[in-house]
Amino acid sequence: MADTMQFDLVSPERMLASVPATEVQIPGAEGDFTAMPGHVPFISTLRPGIVIAATDKGEIRYVVTGGFAEVTGEHVSLLAERSLLAEELKQPEFDEMVTEAKTSRDATSGPEYDAANKHFADIMEMGRQLGLQASTV
Incomplete structure (x- = not known):
């Protein structure tokens, strides 16, 4: 199992993130979850909340207002209705x-x-x- 996975966060305005991450905490509509390398593949809707990506530069926090998450063992893709860095809110x-x-x-x-x-x-x-x-x- 690899130590990192690719994390991408895209909103209609821009691509906010495209970085390797060791884990990503995601506000799923049915409950929060953490995706890690080797995670079982699935798709979830997002609820408004805070996404936290653990990267080699430390934790990066993003705000999302909804959208979709696709998780595979090697990749986490979030397609957000609206998103921005948490400190930008x-x-x-x-x-x-x-x-x-x-x-x-x-x-x-x-x-x-x-x-x-x-x-x-x-x-x-x-x-x-x-x-x-x-x-x-």
Whole structure:
């Protein structure tokens, strides 16, 4: 088994990462998981959260708002709806994410409301983990 695997993180705006990693912590829609070299292949949807890649330069943290993860034994590819380096997420961008999630939640009902409310809660938790608090809720 190799010591590293290729980690790629892509969003519609740009490719954020293409580095060798020893592990990648991923916020899966059905629960967080850690991919390591030799991991069993699978695909998962992403929920809003923080991706942590362990590289030779240390841990690199990224924010994602959703998307897909494909994991093989040698490669982890994340295709994110929206992503950026965690340190790039400032209060104005976080407030925008909160407003979008709240608007989406408030415009739905029934089963769609539950999913939208979960998305909103995940955005709020992500902000809390990064020391950010929504200006208005």
